[in-house]
Amino acid sequence: MTPSDTSLSIDYLRRHNLILFEAVSGSRAYGTDLPHSDTDLKGVFVLPEALYYGLDYVPQVANATNDEVFYELRRFVELLLKNNPTALEILASPADCIRYQHPLFEAFRPAQFLSKLCRQTFAEYAVAQIRKAKGLNKKINNPEPPARKSVLDFCYVTVGAGAQPADKWLSRQGYAAARCGLANVPHLTDLYALFVDLAEVPTLGYRGLVKDAETSNDVLLSAVPKGEVPVAYLSFNRNGYSTYCRVYKEYWDWVARRNAERYENTVQHGKNYDAKNMLHVFRLLRTALEIATTGQLHVRRPDRDFLLRIRRGEFEYDTLVAEAEALVAQVEAAFAKSALPEAPDKQRAVDLLIATRRQFYASL
Template sequence: MNLAELRQSNHLLLEGISGSRAYGLDVPGSDTDYRGVFILPKKKFYGLYYTDQVNSATNDEVFYELRRFGELLCKNNPNILEMLNIPSDCVVYRHPLFERFQPDDFLSKLCRDTFAGYAITQIKKAKGLNKKIHNPQEPERKTPLHFCYVVKNQGSQPLLNWLAENQLRQEQCGLVNIANMRDIYALFYDHNGDLGFSGIIQKESANEVALSSVPKGSSPMAILSFNKDGYSTYCRSYREYWDWVKLRNEARYQNTLEHGKNYDTKNMMHTFRLLDMAAEILSEGKVIVRRLNREELLAIRRGDFMYEDLIAKAEEKIAHINELYETCTLPDTPNQEKIEALLYEVREEFY
């Protein structure tokens, strides 16, 4: 089943506007997102191919099959709990059977982890973005040569500087392991280029230094150290940085640069929204979708606050949420038996 088939059928239980418009945080140009719940036609449900979710390519329209809805409800998934508490002006369609799912019946202390836990991942993401902006990686990937050093007097010298200073080529170098010395090598040089040395690296894409067969009695020209751990750390950072560049939302990134605060303001706004919602659930037993502190949250989105101040404030909220968790009277987890019974009753009556 796809979106077109779903909309042509009569199998919707709920369709509503979600995201920024439901939160009351929409601004000019904001997208309109839709979330909902549906029941598969009886033949498809009992057949070979179960469809648990139907969504658009951009995920601005997402509909969950009743069973998948129940599974996520058992986990206190924020998107699912928000659908149960959708503001009345955002309801596009609600089947009478869906009224059996009363929001207060499914809240539990698990919401601390699902709401605040996700917010914490967004804080880490904001920290990572801040780090990436301040520590960009050059497009040209470094090789092990950039992490090699030769002994010079009582210190060391970068290999590439040493080669240039002595007018030597890395391709004519030969390395031999030095026993009991990790990543330390004797470096030999073939001035005539006829000894068949492997070079320090054999190709630009190499991740290891190369070893060579050196004639007995040859004297090393230098002692070389390969900072292998440093090279591995660099490769991971390089890969993460350029994967991020490839996948980032360029419009949002440019907005981040324009306001000069070096964090994704939209992500940070939703981080605070989630933290506030987690606190409200634990203290009041309610999921409040339409945010009452709209102006404060939009100020975060505009970049009115310094990154360090927001991180400090978020950490205070997390500490407060943990305190609320200790005194919260909600059950530890949702009542799965009740959810299962509702899934059975609603599906049976619908069919």
Template sequence: MTTPLTIEQLKADNLILLECLSGSRAYGLATPQSDTDIKGVFYLPRSRFYGLQSEYVPQVSNASNDIVYYELGRYIELLLQNNPNMMELLATPQDKVLYRHPLMDSFLPEWFVSKLCENTFAGFASSQIKKARGLNKKIVNPMAKEKKTLLDFCSVFAENHSIPLPEWLAQQPFSQRQIGLVVMPKTTQMYAMYVDYDGSLGFSGLMQKPEASQLRLSSIPKGMTPVGYLSFNEQGFSKYCKDYKDYWQWVAARNEERYQTTISHGKQYDAKNMMHTIRLLEMALDIATTGQVVVERPNREELLAIKAGESDYDELLQQSEQLTEQITAAFAKSTLPATPNHKVALAALVAVREQLYGAE
């Protein structure tokens, strides 16, 4: 069994080809609280590269994933897809490059910058906008930890008016376990309710367990008179269950420190997320108008103001929509190629590998 590659091994065996500061430090948006993220490129030892396909390692990272190195072939593959992270790594400002092997000069940026960036940069930004909208809804509409039951989505029609089932039950001398239900013919989610006052009829009740997802039906003796009629909003209950699961999974997975920062600025949206959304859109516009990937942003103070929560959520959405319209128009006029130059890039990859393994 092959031993997993580690960052320590990459460095000990001199397998690293490129190492750069990334994230906020590359963007020129670092603050005293910022982490130090590093991205880079390595190449596999000859034995692994020429060995079994299962031995190929596309990337190596540390436990927190803030230091990530991509294998040379994977790096070129992602560049040919105009992956934003790899395009930023390719165009890292010189003062943020920690190490660069001379062979990395074999890959020219102009081979990769293409109109495909409209989909990758602006498309990813669009997904972040949707994520921000979802987060905004979760912050504005928190869900109680105590989960509702299907009974909370039922109403009773009795004495010529409708009343929520829990409220109706609170007024009765019996519990839901004494009720027997039968489906009303030619209706959807409508039931007639009967009561087993002394428990001799063995009715099933409305539900057996709090986590039940369906109402229970009973066999009703002939001649009994219903005490009322019940309507079950099954669609509303299903949506609630999905929203409840999504919300509490989000609570369990969220970065609590970042969330508290979001709450503290009082604007009820993930300000860091929105800052990077605007940054990505502005980078996409740069690519369309100049053909360059500008990693270090010229409007540091403006972007940090967004991160600090100094902008209204709706204003940022409007700004992102305007930028998206500008990007679409700019790419339509752009003279950039439709896609990267696969032929030249792959030929250079082969030549670089030959030099690396030849040198070994």
């Protein structure tokens, strides 16, 4: 019985001999694994004919933790044509990492697909990781307190030719915020006339400066009786408040999502950067440089010791970022004069895809 697209699993692929290729990937393939490193698996499979010819095409299958991922043959070729690093690394898996290879898969070789597109897929991805590292560095060194600032923290009251924070001004004047009222000043954005009800028993009905100090996202306006004179003018730094809210949310979203083990490692080595992230920056850039200069992809890294020193946090953050940015320039120059084609030969890949699928189905 042919499975539905929702019941297709890696176990089903194995039991029905639908796998073309399977290999250990990740740090164990790169040679940067440690004793506690996970064992990740990547592979390529062919859909059962009924699913392929029907409406339930499945591009990939993974286990619950996503440390085992298998790509359907068509999707795999699509990724190869884009010079996707993951697909190319599967194809160039070290011999000691290969767990199974169908005879038909021997026709797929990295040299058929390597091109100048690798400049973008390897190097530009590494650049994105550098930006990510900078963002992480900023978050670690500029943590946001759990208590969120309020609108009033971004309000200032005019005092002579200057201004004071609203809460400080109110305290010095002995005014309660609940006795205050705000009114728009025509033609002036985010500037408000500030009125205070000074009667022993308030009678003017002012609503205060904000509806709720903890939850409000704007100042609160009041109806001001005709003839009342403002005691000062209040400016709300709306853009500053909006930026703060975004940064605050990003920080605490990051706290909620961050990998606890990797964060503890970052704290322990004391250099305030994600060492594993920076390891991959240099792995990707050095791999890209080798592709541009030699036309070959080496998944097993010859610079293992250097990469593990990064992972242990032996280098300063600024030093690594400067070296990575210099390496980016080398990669750009190398691809500019590389003998690699601009892109893989699409028709050749399509012919190989069709021939492989036909032979595979014919053998079942």
